[in-house]
Amino acid sequence: MMASLDCEVTMIRKQILEFVVTHWKEILIVVLAIVVVAKTRYDYNLMQKTYKTQIESAQSQIEGLKEIHKQEIREKQLLMESHLKSIAQIEKDYEDALDMIDELRQDKAGKYKNKFNSDREELIKDIESKFGIEYVP
Numbered sequence: 001m002m003a004s005l006d007c008e009v010t011m012i013r014k015q016i017l018e019f020v021v022t023h024w025k026e027i028l029i030v031v032l033a034i035v036v037v038a039k040t041r042y043d044y045n046l047m048q049k050t051y052k053t054q055i056e057s058a059q060s061q062i063e064g065l066k067e068i069h070k071q072e073i074r075e076k077q078l079l080m081e082s083h084l085k086s087i088a089q090i091e092k093d094y095e096d097a098l099d100m101i102d103e104l105r106q107d108k109a110g111k112y113k114n115k116f117n118s119d120r121e122e123l124i125k126d127i128e129s130k131f132g133i134e135y136v137p
Contacts, residue, residue, distance in 0.1 A: 020027060115123035124135045 112123060112126075115126070127133070128135055
C-alpha cells in the first residue's frame with residue numbers, strides 16, 4: 001500500500017514537472033502578473049498613507065498658523081490700546097500746557113496793565129531790556 005502511494009506521488013510529481021516544463025512561460029507570466037499586482041497594491045497603499053500624512057501635516061501647520069495669527073492680533077490690540085492711552089495722556093498734557101500758557105499770558109498782561117497804569121518808567125525799562133530797543137518819548 002505504501003509502495004503504491006509512493007508510486008502515485010512519484011507519478012503526480014512527474015506529471016507536475018512535465019506540466020511546468022511544458023508551460024513554464026505561461027506560469028512565469030502568471031507569477032509575474034501576481035507580483036506586479038501585489039507591488040502595485042503595496043505602492044498604492046504607501047501613496048495613500050503618504051497622502052494622509054501630508055494632509056494631517058498641512059492641517060497641523062494651518063492650525064499652528066491660525067494660533068500664531070490670533071496671538072499677533074492680540075499683541076496688535078494691546079499695542080493699539082497702549083498707543084491710544086499714550087495719545088490720550090499726550091492730549092491731556094497738551095490741554096494742561098495750553099491752560100498754563102493762557103494763565104501765564106493773562107498774568108503777564110495783568111502785570112503790564114498795572115505797570116502801564118501805575119509805573120510807566122518800569123514798563124519802559126522792561127520793554128527796552130526785553131526787545132533791545134530804546135524808548136523815545
